[in-house]
Amino acid sequence: MPDDALPPAYPSEWEADVVLRDGSVGHVRPITPADEERIRRFHAGQSAESIYLRFFAPLKELSPRDLHRFTHVDYSDRVALVMMHRDDIIGIGRYDKIDPTTAEVAFNISDHYQGKGIGSVLLEHLADIGRDDGLTSFEAEVLPQNHKMLAVFADAGYIVSRRVEDGVVQVHFDIEPTEKSESVRLSREHRAESISISALLAPKVIAVVGAGRTEGSVGHEVLRHLRDGGFTGELYAVNPGADEVLGITSYPTVSAIPSHVDVAVVAVPADQAIAVVEDCAGANVHGLVIISAGFAEAGKDGQKLERRLLRLARDSGMRIVGPTSFGLINTAESVSMNASLAPAMAPAGHLGLFAQSGPLGIAVLQSAGRRSLGISTFASAGNRLDVSGNDLMQYWMDDDRTRAVGLYLESMGNPRKFSRIGRRLAMTKPVIVIKAGASKFGVPPGHRARVSEVDPGAFTAMLTQAGVIHVDNIHEMFDVAQILIHQPEPKGRRVAIVGNSVQLSALTAQVAESQGLQITHGPASVDAEAPLDQFAKQVRKALANDEVDSVVVCFTPPLRRGEDEAVAMIHDLAADTDKTVVATMIGTRGLMSRDAPTQPVTETADDAGPDRQLPLYMTPEDAVRALAKATRYGEWRRKDKGMPLSRSGIERGKAQDIIDAHLAENPKGLHLSHEQAQELLAAYGIDLWARTIVASAGEAVAAAETLGYPVVVKSLSPIVRGQASLQGVRVDLGSATAVREAFESLDARLAAYDRGQFAVQRMAHPGVSTVVTGTEDPLFGPVVTFSVAGPARDLLEDIGYRIPPLNDVDVAELIDSIKAAPLLGGYKGAPPVSRGALAELIGRLSMLSDDMSEVASVILNPVVAHPGGVDVLGAEIELQHPAKRKDSRRRKLT
Incomplete structure (x- = not known):
C-alpha cells in the first residue's frame, strides 16, 4: 500500500510477515480506510454460516456505515489488524476497549483459508499490541456452535474463563504472557517454520527457470545436477526457446507447467527476476531458490530490487532461498535432490549443513567429502533475503536423519531468535557454528543485518548460553562433528591417553590439560616396535578403567607398517565400549573404514542412526581440541538449565x-x-x-549531617573518575571537620579537572x-x-x-x-x-x-x-x- 494512502497515525511497526501453519507466508498489517472495498469483497466471499457466527445475524452485505466503522479506527481505543494474501484480506482481528485495561476482541477468518492458524496469529499480535497500551485482559462474545473460535482462545495458553449468558458464551482471559502461552507461541512458530523448510527440501515438483542449452551456464548445470543426482520427483525446465533441455521437457513459463510446482530454481539475470517471481506467484509456487547474482551485493539498485522481490514473494505466500544461493541438497533416498551448483551429489549421512555464500558452500561440501562425513541436507542462503540459518534449525529439530548441525555464518540477522532456537536444538542435537563474531567492520555486501556496537565477547557469550559449539574454521567444525555423530557423547572430562610414542603421548597429555581435560589414566606408551597385541592390551586397560570417560589413542606406524591392523584393532575395541574413543595417526584425518584406513567409510543414512566409526586426526592437538569441545557440549546438555527469574517487586x-x-x-x-x-x-x-551534589565545604557538611556519618566526598568529574591515579575520593569521614577538610583538599588538588563537581554520599560497606x-x-x-x-x-x-x-x-x-x-x-x-x-x-x-x-x-x-x-x-x-x-x-x- 502506498505511504500516501496511509492515515497519519498508521502504526507501521505492527506490520509483520508470518509463516502460517501450512508453511506459507501471510502479511499482517493494521487496517486502513482504503480497505473498505477489500472488506466488502471479503464479506461477499464468506458463507452464510460464517457470517452468522461472526455477526449473530444473516448479514448478507455490509452497509456503507458498517464499512466505515470497521475500517476507520484510532489504533488505540479501537484496533484492527488484517491478514493479507496478495491484495486480498483473508483474516481480520480487532479489539475495542471497554475500559483502560480491558478490551473486547473479535475475529473473522476467510472460509477459503481456514486451518492455517490465522486466528491464532492475529490473537498473538493483538494481545502484544494491547499489552503495550496498558491492557491486561480480553473479553469476547462467541456463539456456542462456533467451536473454531472457542478453540483459538482455549489453545492460546491463557487461562480462559467462560460463562453462558442469553445463549452466548462470554469469554474472559488475562493477556499477560504465561509459561504456557509462551510455550504455545514458540511451538507454533517452530512447527510452521519447520513445515515451510520441509516443503523446500523435499519437493514433489521442481522447475529450473533459465535452464539453457549452453553447457556450463548456471541453469543448464543445475538442471543436469538434479537429473544426474536422481531427483525422485517431477523435473521441468523453463525456457521459452526450447521444448526440451537435457532430455527434460521445457515450458515457456512456470505457470504453463501442468503440474503444481513446489520449488522453482531461478537462474536468470537479476533484471528478469521480478517477472519470474510474478509468474511463480500466479502458479502458487511454495518457494524459490535464486541462484542468480546481481542483487544487493551489487549496490543500491540491487538492494531496491531485492526489496521488491521479497515483498512480492511474501505477499504471495512464497519463501525465498538466496539470491546468490549455492543451492539446496537433500540426500534422503526418497528425495535425492541436488538443486545446487555442486557437480556431484553429496554422500548421504547425518550432518545438516548451512552456509551463506557460494564459495563457502563449495568449501564446506568439499571438506565434508574429504572427511567421508555424509550429509543429510545442505542449504546455502546467499544474501539471506528470507530463509536463514534460524529456519533451517527449526527444520533440523524435527528431521530424524540429521544427528548434528554445522553452520558457517558470515552474518546474523536475528541473534536473539538464533539463541532461543539454537538452545532448543542443542538440547537434542549438537549445533556447531563457525563465525568470527560480531564487529564494527560490518557485514558482507548484500546481507541484511545490523552492525553490532558491542564487544565480540557478546557473540561468544550468546553461543555459550545456547549450548552451541563455537569453532574457528571448517576443519575444526568437522573435527568436532565426526566425534558427536559417530561416537558416544563424552560423559565427563576424565581422559586416558595411550600411544606407541612416549613423546607423542606426553604432547597429547599437555594439550589435554591445557584444554581443561583431566588425565586420569596414563599417558601410557609402548615401544614403537612393540607387537600390536601389547598396544591393544594398553588400550583395553584404559577402556576398562572406571575413572575414564574418553580415550585418546596415538599411533605412529613404523614406516607405515601395521597401520591397517592398528585401525582395525582400535575399531573393534571402540565398538565394544560406551566410552568416547578418538585416535590420532599422523597424516590421516576423517572417518576411516575398519579394514582399509586409506579408504573412506561409506556412512549409512537410514533412520537406524549412524554407524559407530573411529574419528582419526592428523595431530594430537586436533584430536584433543575436538574432544574437549565435545566434552563441554556434553556437560552443557547434562547441567541444570535454570529457572526463570522472579519478578517479585517489579513494577513494569x-x-x-x-x-x-x-x-x-x-x-x-x-x-x-x-x-x-x-x-x-x-x-x-x-x-x-542517595547522594547530594555540593559546591562548597559548608554544603558538604550539611549534606553529611542529613545523610548520616560516616560519608564519602567524591569528585563527579569524568576526567577524574577515569584516572585512578588522581584519587578523587575521600572515604570514611566521621565528622564535620573531616568532611570540611576532605572537600577543601580535593577542591584545591583537582582545580585543573572540572573544579567544584563533588558529591557527598553515605559510606558503603x-x-x-x-x-x-x-x-x-x-x-x-x-x-x-x-x-x-x-x-x-x-x-x-x-x-x-x-x-x-x-x-x-x-x-x-x-x-x-x-x-x-x-x-x-x-x-x-x-x-x-x-x-x-x-x-x-x-x-x-x-x-x-x-x-x-x-x-x-x-x-x-x-x-x-x-x-x-x-x-x-x-x-x-x-x-x-x-x-x-x-x-x-x-x-x-x-
Whole structure:
C-alpha cells in the first residue's frame, strides 16, 4: 500500500510477515480506510454460516456505515489488524476497549483459508499490541456452535474463563504472557517454520527457470545436477526457446507447467527476476531458490530490487532461498535432490549443513567429502533475503536423519531468535557454528543485518548460553562433528591417553590439560616396535578403567607398517565400549573404514542412526581440541538449565510510565539525573543510594549531617573518575571537620579537572567494587555485562557478557565467567561477598534491559558487593527511542 494512502497515525511497526501453519507466508498489517472495498469483497466471499457466527445475524452485505466503522479506527481505543494474501484480506482481528485495561476482541477468518492458524496469529499480535497500551485482559462474545473460535482462545495458553449468558458464551482471559502461552507461541512458530523448510527440501515438483542449452551456464548445470543426482520427483525446465533441455521437457513459463510446482530454481539475470517471481506467484509456487547474482551485493539498485522481490514473494505466500544461493541438497533416498551448483551429489549421512555464500558452500561440501562425513541436507542462503540459518534449525529439530548441525555464518540477522532456537536444538542435537563474531567492520555486501556496537565477547557469550559449539574454521567444525555423530557423547572430562610414542603421548597429555581435560589414566606408551597385541592390551586397560570417560589413542606406524591392523584393532575395541574413543595417526584425518584406513567409510543414512566409526586426526592437538569441545557440549546438555527469574517487586508499568514521560519531554533522548535514575531503578527493585551534589565545604557538611556519618566526598568529574591515579575520593569521614577538610583538599588538588563537581554520599560497606551494565545493541538487543571495577575491567577487559532473557543459571555463570571472580569468594582471607544479593541485582537489571528497549544504556558503577548484600552507589542511564528489536513477542519473519 502506498505511504500516501496511509492515515497519519498508521502504526507501521505492527506490520509483520508470518509463516502460517501450512508453511506459507501471510502479511499482517493494521487496517486502513482504503480497505473498505477489500472488506466488502471479503464479506461477499464468506458463507452464510460464517457470517452468522461472526455477526449473530444473516448479514448478507455490509452497509456503507458498517464499512466505515470497521475500517476507520484510532489504533488505540479501537484496533484492527488484517491478514493479507496478495491484495486480498483473508483474516481480520480487532479489539475495542471497554475500559483502560480491558478490551473486547473479535475475529473473522476467510472460509477459503481456514486451518492455517490465522486466528491464532492475529490473537498473538493483538494481545502484544494491547499489552503495550496498558491492557491486561480480553473479553469476547462467541456463539456456542462456533467451536473454531472457542478453540483459538482455549489453545492460546491463557487461562480462559467462560460463562453462558442469553445463549452466548462470554469469554474472559488475562493477556499477560504465561509459561504456557509462551510455550504455545514458540511451538507454533517452530512447527510452521519447520513445515515451510520441509516443503523446500523435499519437493514433489521442481522447475529450473533459465535452464539453457549452453553447457556450463548456471541453469543448464543445475538442471543436469538434479537429473544426474536422481531427483525422485517431477523435473521441468523453463525456457521459452526450447521444448526440451537435457532430455527434460521445457515450458515457456512456470505457470504453463501442468503440474503444481513446489520449488522453482531461478537462474536468470537479476533484471528478469521480478517477472519470474510474478509468474511463480500466479502458479502458487511454495518457494524459490535464486541462484542468480546481481542483487544487493551489487549496490543500491540491487538492494531496491531485492526489496521488491521479497515483498512480492511474501505477499504471495512464497519463501525465498538466496539470491546468490549455492543451492539446496537433500540426500534422503526418497528425495535425492541436488538443486545446487555442486557437480556431484553429496554422500548421504547425518550432518545438516548451512552456509551463506557460494564459495563457502563449495568449501564446506568439499571438506565434508574429504572427511567421508555424509550429509543429510545442505542449504546455502546467499544474501539471506528470507530463509536463514534460524529456519533451517527449526527444520533440523524435527528431521530424524540429521544427528548434528554445522553452520558457517558470515552474518546474523536475528541473534536473539538464533539463541532461543539454537538452545532448543542443542538440547537434542549438537549445533556447531563457525563465525568470527560480531564487529564494527560490518557485514558482507548484500546481507541484511545490523552492525553490532558491542564487544565480540557478546557473540561468544550468546553461543555459550545456547549450548552451541563455537569453532574457528571448517576443519575444526568437522573435527568436532565426526566425534558427536559417530561416537558416544563424552560423559565427563576424565581422559586416558595411550600411544606407541612416549613423546607423542606426553604432547597429547599437555594439550589435554591445557584444554581443561583431566588425565586420569596414563599417558601410557609402548615401544614403537612393540607387537600390536601389547598396544591393544594398553588400550583395553584404559577402556576398562572406571575413572575414564574418553580415550585418546596415538599411533605412529613404523614406516607405515601395521597401520591397517592398528585401525582395525582400535575399531573393534571402540565398538565394544560406551566410552568416547578418538585416535590420532599422523597424516590421516576423517572417518576411516575398519579394514582399509586409506579408504573412506561409506556412512549409512537410514533412520537406524549412524554407524559407530573411529574419528582419526592428523595431530594430537586436533584430536584433543575436538574432544574437549565435545566434552563441554556434553556437560552443557547434562547441567541444570535454570529457572526463570522472579519478578517479585517489579513494577513494569510504572517503569514504562516514567520512561514515556521523560521521552515525551525529550524526544531526542536524555541522560537521567541521579534522582531520576533512582526512581526508574526503584521500579525494578534496585536501590540506588542517595547522594547530594555540593559546591562548597559548608554544603558538604550539611549534606553529611542529613545523610548520616560516616560519608564519602567524591569528585563527579569524568576526567577524574577515569584516572585512578588522581584519587578523587575521600572515604570514611566521621565528622564535620573531616568532611570540611576532605572537600577543601580535593577542591584545591583537582582545580585543573572540572573544579567544584563533588558529591557527598553515605559510606558503603567494605567489599569488592563491581560494575553491572545493560546496553541496547542494534544487532543483539539487550546485552548485560558484569566485571570487577578498576584495572581488571578498564585495562584487561575482564568482562562477562550475557544476552537476556536470563535465568538463575545464566546469572550465576555470568558472575563466574570473569577471571577476577575469585575476588568474590573470599580471596586471601577476605570474607566472601553475598552472591545471592549480587545475582538478584544482575537479574533485576537484566529484566529492566529486556523489558525496556528505550533504556539505551544503564551503568551501575560502583556496585559494592559485601557479605551482607550489595550497595549500588552510582548509576548512569541514557534513554532513547529505540530501533525496532528483531525478535519480539509477535511471531514474524525478519
